[in-house]
Amino acid sequence: MRVLLVEDSPRLRKSVTTALKSSGYAVDSEKDGEEGLWQAQNHEYDVVILDIMLPGLDGLQILEKLRKEGNEAPILFLTAKDTIEDRVHGLRSGADDYLVKPFALEELLARVETLSRRKYQKRTSKIQVGDLELDSAAKTVQRAGQSIDLAAREFSLLEYLMLRKGQVVSRTQIEEHIYDDMASPMSNVVDSAICALRKHILVDKESVPLIHTRRGQGYVMESRQ
Amino acid sequence: MKSIRQRLLVWLLPGLLILWGAAGTALYFSVKKGLETKFDSELRELVNPVRFLLWARYSGDERPQVPGNFRGLDVHAFERPDSGTYFQSWDKRKRIEKSESLGQIDLDRWPSLTEQAKFQNLTLPNGDIVRAIGMEVRPPPGFRRGGGRFGPGPGPPRGDRDGDRREWFGREFGGPRGPERTVGGPDREERGRPDRGRERPEWDRGMEPRGADGRPRGGYGRPDEIDVVVARSRTEIDQTLTMLLGGITFSGLIAILASVVLVRIALGQGLAPLEKVGEQARRIDASSLQTRFPSDMPDELRPIAEALNGLLARIEDSFERERRFSSDIAHELRTPVAELKSMAEVAIKWPEQADAENYEEVRDISDQMQALIENLLMLARLEKGKAQVQLSEVKIGDLVKSCWQPFAEKAKARSLVIEFDLNSDQTWKTDDKLLRVIVSNLLSNAAEYAPEKSRLICTGRDQQLTLANPAGDLTKDDLSPMFERLWRQDKSRTDSSHSGLGLALARSCADAMEMKLDAEITRENQLQFSLTRT
Numbered sequence: 001m002r003v004l005l006v007e008d009s010p011r012l013r014k015s016v017t018t019a020l021k022s023s024g025y026a027v028d029s030e031k032d033g034e035e036g037l038w039q040a041q042n043h044e045y046d047v048v049i050l051d052i053m054l055p056g057l058d059g060l061q062i063l064e065k066l067r068k069e070g071n072e073a074p075i076l077f078l079t080a081k082d083t084i085e086d087r088v089h090g091l092r093s094g095a096d097d098y099l100v101k102p103f104a105l106e107e108l109l110a111r112v113e114t115l116s117r118r119k120y121q122k123r124t125s126k127i128q129v130g131d132l133e134l135d136s137a138a139k140t141v142q143r144a145g146q147s148i149d150l151a152a153r154e155f156s157l158l159e160y161l162m163l164r165k166g167q168v169v170s171r172t173q174i175e176e177h178i179y180d181d182m183a184s185p186m187s188n189v190v191d192s193a194i195c196a197l198r199k200h201i202l203v204d205k206e207s208v209p210l211i212h213t214r215r216g217q218g219y220v221m222e223s224r225q
Numbered sequence: 226m227k228s229i230r231q232r233l234l235v236w237l238l239p240g241l242l243i244l245w246g247a248a249g250t251a252l253y254f255s256v257k258k259g260l261e262t263k264f265d266s267e268l269r270e271l272v273n274p275v276r277f278l279l280w281a282r283y284s285g286d287e288r289p290q291v292p293g294n295f296r297g298l299d300v301h302a303f304e305r306p307d308s309g310t311y312f313q314s315w316d317k318r319k320r321i322e323k324s325e326s327l328g329q330i331d332l333d334r335w336p337s338l339t340e341q342a343k344f345q346n347l348t349l350p351n352g353d354i355v356r357a358i359g360m361e362v363r364p365p366p367g368f369r370r371g372g373g374r375f376g377p378g379p380g381p382p383r384g385d386r387d388g389d390r391r392e393w394f395g396r397e398f399g400g401p402r403g404p405e406r407t408v409g410g411p412d413r414e415e416r417g418r419p420d421r422g423r424e425r426p427e428w429d430r431g432m433e434p435r436g437a438d439g440r441p442r443g444g445y446g447r448p449d450e451i452d453v454v455v456a457r458s459r460t461e462i463d464q465t466l467t468m469l470l471g472g473i474t475f476s477g478l479i480a481i482l483a484s485v486v487l488v489r490i491a492l493g494q495g496l497a498p499l500e501k502v503g504e505q506a507r508r509i510d511a512s513s514l515q516t517r518f519p520s521d522m523p524d525e526l527r528p529i530a531e532a533l534n535g536l537l538a539r540i541e542d543s544f545e546r547e548r549r550f551s552s553d554i555a556h557e558l559r560t561p562v563a564e565l566k567s568m569a570e571v572a573i574k575w576p577e578q579a580d581a582e583n584y585e586e587v588r589d590i591s592d593q594m595q596a597l598i599e600n601l602l603m604l605a606r607l608e609k610g611k612a613q614v615q616l617s618e619v620k621i622g623d624l625v626k627s628c629w630q631p632f633a634e635k636a637k638a639r640s641l642v643i644e645f646d647l648n649s650d651q652t653w654k655t656d657d658k659l660l661r662v663i664v665s666n667l668l669s670n671a672a673e674y675a676p677e678k679s680r681l682i683c684t685g686r687d688q689q690l691t692l693a694n695p696a697g698d699l700t701k702d703d704l705s706p707m708f709e710r711l712w713r714q715d716k717s718r719t720d721s722s723h724s725g726l727g728l729a730l731a732r733s734c735a736d737a738m739e740m741k742l743d744a745e746i747t748r749e750n751q752l753q754f755s756l757t758r759t
Binding site: 009011012015016018019022080081082083100101102103104105106 | 552555556559560562563564565566567568570571574575578586590
């Protein structure tokens with residue numbers, strides 16, 4: 001899952017980025033509105049976290065421009081503006097969620113997770129493909145009753161593939177959603193990650209492969225039994 | 226007395242009471258005066274028939290013709306004991322004549338009577354309260370002793386004894402002793418008189434003149450001046466006055482009661498708009514400060530309503546500023562608190578992510594929050610006038626340069642150049658600490674917000690210290706609000722190095738030291754702050 005954070009407070013930006021990355025999200029962070037808008041226009045984010053009071057363009061202006069362009073990325077306002085009028089105005093402007101500073105980090109992560117799930121029309125935190133079950137809230141993966149330990153990014157990759165089960169997911173899409181701008185587009189980081197993930201989800205000899213390669217197209221996750 | 230209604234009642238009701246009393250008294254006495262004047266006039270009129278009859282008697286005229294101008298007067302009233310009309314006369318020979326209505330009682334002779342009438346109220350021995358006229362009357366020019374009607378008479382009887390007292394008038398005029406002495410016709414003769422047939426005194430018979438038929442005609446002859454007192458009962462006039470007094474008293478009481486009711490109603494009506502204003506004012510609280518009193522008020526209340534509206538506008542403005550300030554303060558604190566909280570939560574959840582840099586950031590955030598709190602407290606103290614100003618001789622040049630030191634590095638990074646035009650020996654007697662707050666804030670703002678690569682000019686004079694730098698995108702509209710608390714030109718900036726309290730604090734410090742801190746944008750588009758000693 002890829003998240004854009006636009007926040008002018010460097011310390012807050014750093015903390016939230018750390019928390020999101022530690023939770024398996026790919027995070028791009030910007031300190032001013034214009035940079036934030038450019039990022040949102042040029043990448044497909046699963047969630048955009050916007051401060052309202054930003055240098056350059058404010059959060060509401062960014063939201064307005066994105067919605068006008070047809071960008072439907074879930075947007076969460078993270079702001080110190082706490083009045084009812086501010087919240088109502090923000091939500092009515094097209095934001096999907098509104099969180100007032102200071103906030104609990106767990107709550108922010110939960111809301112980001114909910115927003116990212118909503119994008120894929122999932123109401124529960126549990127996703128199942130064959131005998132593989134992933135709980136995005138508990139951050140757990142089980143197969144045939146066995147628990148599988150995954151790194152945050154591997155978990156995120158698996159979650160992304162499971163959310164799009166039956167669909168071909170290209171390498172570019174995976175890069176877009178799992179890796180931030182720090183990842184080199186020329187590297188084979190996606191292939192390596194897929195390879196590693198395949199190994200992790202084979203819990204025994206009877207485990208059937210769930211991640212399939214479509215040559216020249218990408219990967220499909222499905223149970224072919 | 227706190228109530229206008231009570232105050233007005235206290236003034237109006239006694240006032241009306243006095244007014245009604247004065248009006249009633251004036252009415253009573255004017256009517257009394259009018260009645261007495263009329264009464265006196267009638268009394269004066271009564272003197273004429275008395276005089277006529279006296280002369281008739283003195284001249285021996287037995288059957289005097291009552292002149293036409295007496296017709297309107299009840300001259301026969303002198304005969305009736307209960308008529309309340311009396312007279313008595315005294316001549317210089319102490320002969321006394323009196324009306325039959327007096328009976329056995331006498332009127333007192335008034336001393337020193339002249340032709341000028343005198344009036345008195347008297348109480349007769351019979352209990353009758355009368356008003357009397359007393360005057361001296363003289364015989365008419367044609368009067369002759371014993372000469373019949375106004376003819377020569379037998380001369381006055383001698384002797385001034387009590388026996389001289391004669392009630393001839395009543396007998397002669399009202400009831401004849403003999404047909405020759407009857408005045409008023411046979412019908413008068415037929416009337417029964419208590420003294421009918423009384424013998425006339427000897428002296429009287431001897432002195433009275435005789436007529437052509439040889440019969441005695443009566444009369445004393447020409448008298449000298451005669452003192453006459455004519456009295457008439459006041460009963461009627463006193464009854465009228467008593468009724469009038471009762472009527473005035475009764476109507477006065479009714480008027481007072483009506484006044485009380487009317488005054489209360491009038492006060493209620495008159496004070497209703499005032500109560501309406503009070504009611505409106507009572508309903509105004511902190512949440513309804515936008516309320517204004519209507520302008521369609523009575524003229525007397527309009528200035529009050531306008532003054533209250535002005536006051537409300539000022540209070541609303543003040544409340545709005547306080548609300549904004551509270552909101553701004555909350556906003557100022559939200560971001561550093563959010564920073565601290567998120568850093569702590571990250572460190573708790575992912576300890577491996579925490580490093581020394583995090584703690585340094587926590588310390589920096591704490592320092593900034595502490596600075597914010599101290600600035601707020603200092604501002605509150607200054608605005609309450611509780612800051613203590615400690616005067617000392619301060620070298621301005623040294624102070625300004627030492628204040629610049631913390632910002633020199635930042636200015637250098639932004640390619641700012643500062644020029645000092647200061648006299649190193651120049652001193653001001655002022656508060657060193659407060660002056661440092663002012664100068665530090667001005668220099669800090671200049672270092673932070675002056676356009677990059679610009680020049681700052683700091684000038685010190687005897688009475689003024691100025692700091693100028695290019696205004697950039699500041700406009701004249703920004704000059705006034707920039708001294709408000711937590712004002713920032715760029716509202717979106719939430720970096721906590723500048724809270725927006727600096728200029729408000731600087732101005733409060735200047736006020737505390739009785740200095741003036743102003744900002745202006747010069748023709749050269751320079752933002753210039755001036756600190757002036759007053």
